[in-house]
Amino acid sequence: MATIKDVAKLAGVAVSTASYALNNSSKISPGTKRKVIDAAVQLNYQKNGLARDLKLNKTQTIGLILSDLSGPFYSELIKGVQEVTLSNEYDLIACSSLGGYSSTAVKFLKEKRVDGVIVLAANIDDLIIMESVREDFPIVVLDRELTANSIINVSVDNIHGGYLAAKHLLDAGHQDILFVGGPPNSRDNQLRYQGFLNALTEREIHYTPKWNLEGKFTREGGYYTAKMIMMQGKLPSAIFCANDEMAIGAVQAFQESGLQVPFDISVVGFDDIEIVQYMNPPLTTVKQPKYEMGSLAAHLIFQALNGDIPTREYVLPTELIVRNSTISK
Amino acid sequence: MATIKDVAKLAGVAVSTASYALNNSSKISPGTKRKVIDAAVQLNYQKNGLARDLKLNKTQTIGLILSDLSGPFYSELIKGVQEVTLSNEYDLIACSSLGGYSSTAVKFLKEKRVDGVIVLAANIDDLIIMESVREDFPIVVLDRELTANSIINVSVDNIHGGYLAAKHLLDAGHQDILFVGGPPNSRDNQLRYQGFLNALTEREIHYTPKWNLEGKFTREGGYYTAKMIMMQGKLPSAIFCANDEMAIGAVQAFQESGLQVPFDISVVGFDDIEIVQYMNPPLTTVKQPKYEMGSLAAHLIFQALNGDIPTREYVLPTELIVRNSTISK
DNA sequence: AGGGATTATTGAAACGTTTCAACCACAATC
């Protein structure tokens, strides 16, 4: 591997000259510049980015940590992050938090491999993030509550979202509504449930869940919960699933049992992930402003990088998207 | 930022000792090891990964280059790559080829920031890849044909896939089949078309496309092409879209015009991306072994990294998945 | 008590850059 030393030697100049020349510094005369560049191409020289970053103490890249690179992760959100990053002439790399303490994510959080980081990964521990705070290293965490000097929180109004979902069903005349929850320790889940309850109490309906409906935030979770519901005899007239994936699973379970959504049971989800508009029936759901979250997160990173200290907390609105999986009673 | 020097000083040892201690070398006595570690936690020391990588000339990470981090990129494929990478105790980072010559992708290809790279990005030029070949730097390119010392090709049997799609329609009695192509300079597109033609000629059907049906590999592409088809008067009895995204757009266009898929027209796609099974109707398509592609690609990287020179070319099989968007005539 | 063998510790070089401060040659100014 040719280094800049080799280039300098071949061009017959000092290594500092070679460096200036390759970075197109105005100090260098056109003649030597040409010599150096010729030498570089002749040796097929490629700069070592690690050395450069180390010296400059700056990587010009920001990291995006996702719970799983392959998951149905919010592609809209990534787009938001990416566009802002690109327009600031930074690089963006995505890595996964899979693997716990020895995951790539931790490596990037701690080892100064990026200039700032956006964390969207519920499976990465708050503790790890707190351990990674250091001066001048902005961290934007999505969907969690964490306070430290350089940490910025961006989240979505889950409570209002849950409220909207429930209100929609109530307005449509449903009385017997069931909340199909995700993991009980998930903050998202709790807040959505909270909003759901708020809507019910507003109508003075007392919600008494007869059994514990909570599963994973996955298709299987929704599927099995729906099976459970059907086994309990009396069907509710509507369910509100804590996320879209669960709703997909639930709808599938109902349909497999010959039930018609929305005629036999209305279903509303949460997230508005891309595929739910292609379902049969298309899913009524609560939309998160995913693109906006992403671009906001990235903007905040750059603001912090530029020395402005942005506000530490942002909550973005949610919106009800009515499709055909719900019907008036 | 505390460096190892600070740790050494605080612990009262030489920096080499500190380094050995932090890396848990057996040379160091338990006593000093403890001292060093205490000092490290007290200073909240975090190692600088760049410095380490530079010194070791090894990053222990492999890069995955995608055409667009946010796209509906093959999440199955990524999963394959990720699992293999993780089990080899390497890190995986994904980056986008958006931005052409100054994209993050190029940075990672050229600047020695990763130990190997997998390229799945049609929009990155062959030339760039060729410029990045260097000894001991394995590059796996997916879905393109490129020969150089350290380049390995992995692709899918597009020809046979196209053949399968066409044969399925022919077997179902369709005579008037239209090929809805993607970008004409796309190799995937060409090969799928080739397979399509092979099936027709096998039945001695001469395919004379009355107009040029080619668009982008996107939903819009399929949508507008379908509109075009409908404007031409006589509807074919089936179409074969060069990828699923286009098929989705086409189905949508047909349905908007009141046509029934598959009763008025059969549609088959290519790729078997996740959402097509949730469409209404679920799409008949040709499945690519995405997971296998990913894990194969990663395996090959590690093989090369271990000094074995693997075969330079791999072609994976495709498979027809019959769903409800096609019907017998 | 002396000498070899073992174990712990350390100084210094190296990885490949960038950049400061010094230097040089030469022209311009008074």
Place this chain on the structure above:
DNA sequence: GATTGTGGTTGAAACGTTTCAATAATCCCT
């Protein structure tokens, strides 16, 4: 002809690690 200036070039230090080779400390045998 001495000073000042200028544009071009360079040596050396620095970034934060790891690791070799050398030294220092400890131990065990006779």
